[in-house]
Amino acid sequence: MIGPWAGALLGLAAAPLLRAVAVRHAVPYGEPLRQCCPAGRWGRWPTGRCAGCGEAAAGPRPGAVEAVAVAVGAALGTAADAGSAPLFCWVGLFGVVLGFVDAAVLRLPDALTLPLFAGTAVLLPLADHRPAVLLRCLLAAAALGLLYGGLALLLPIGLGDAKLAPSLGAVLGLYGWGAVAGGVFAAFLLGGVWGAVLLLTRRAGRGDALPFGPPLLAGALLAVLAAA
Template sequence: MTVFLLVVGTTDLSGTVPLACGIERTSIWIATVWFIVIAGAIAVIDMQTRKIPDRIVYPSLVGIGLLYFSVSLSEAACAQEASGTGEPLRVLTAFAGLTTLGGVYLMIAVVSHGSLGLGDVKYAALIGLTLGWHGWNGIVLGLLLPFLFGGAAAAVLLVGGRIGRREAVAFGPWMSLGAFTALSLQLFA
C-alpha cells in the first residue's frame, strides 16, 4: 500500500513530473524476487505435504498485484507528464495471465475430479499474474512447461518403479520450475 501511495502522491519540486517515475524497475524487481522466493517455498512445501498453502498464495497475489498496479499508474503518469514510453496497460496483460492460467487449471481440476487440487489452481493464477506482466509468451510457456516437466518426471518415476500408475505426484514443484523457466526466458531473452 505504501508503494501505491508513493506513486500517486509525490511530485518533483516543480509539481510537474511524479517522483515515482524512477521506481518502476525497483517495484518490478521486488515483485520478481518475491515471486521467485515463494515459488521455491511452494515447491518444497508441496513436495513434503502435497498442499499449496493459501497463506502464501493469497498475500502474494495481493502484494504482487499491487506492485504491478502501482507501476502501471506510475508509467501512465510518467508517459503523460514527461512524454515517456511506458506501458501503462501492461497490468491488463498481467490480469489476463491470472485469469487464463487460473481458468485453465480450474477446468483441468474439474475435469480430472480432484487429481489437480484447488491449491494448484490458485497458484496457477499467481503464476499467470507474474508471467503475464512480462507478456503473452510467458503465459503460454507458464501453461505448457509445468506439464512437460511434470510429465517427464512422472514417466521417469513410473519406468523406474518409484511410483505406481495410480499414485499422485505433487505438481507444485513442476509449476514452480515451469514458471521459473518461463520467467527466466522472458527476462534474459
C-alpha cells in the same frame, strides 16, 4: 539486471526462514501447523534441526532448501531490474516454500497462496505501470486461474494449483501472451517428465498422486528467463 550473484546471496540469506516456513506448513490438510518446542524454532541452517533442542525437523533434506533458494535467486537476478526486483523477490521466496510444501504433503495451503497473490497484486505496478501491460497481467492471471480451476475437475490437479496459477500468470503477463503460453507448456512438460522418471525408477505407481506445484513454478521460471 540485478545480477545472479546478488540474487544468489539473497536466496542464501533467506534460506533459514524459508526452511522454517516450509517445515511449519508441510502438514496434511486439516492438521494444525507444526509447532516446535518452546525453547527454540525450526529451520536452523543448514541442518533443519531445532535451534533450541536440536531435535531433527520433519522437512527437506539438509541443504536442499538452501540449494534451491540460491538457484532461484540467481536465476531471477538475471531477469530482474530495479522495478521488477521486489516482485520477483516476493514470488521467488513464496515459490521456494510452496514447492517444498507441495512435494512433501501434496497441497498448496491457502495461508501461502493467498498472501502470494495479494503481494503480487501490490508489487506488480512497480514492475511495469503501463495500463496496457497491467491489463494483460490481469487477464493472464484470470486465464490461468480459470484454466487450472477447470483442469482440477478433470485431471489430478488440486485447487491449490488453481490458486497459485493467477500469481504466476500475472508475472508472466509482464512478458506477453507468448510467455504465458510458454509457462503453461513448460509446466506440463516438466510434470510429465518428472512423472515418467518416478514411474521408471519405481518411486511412484500409476495411481499415485504427484505434486504439480513444483512443475508449475519451474515452468513459470523458465518462461520468464526465456522472455527476459
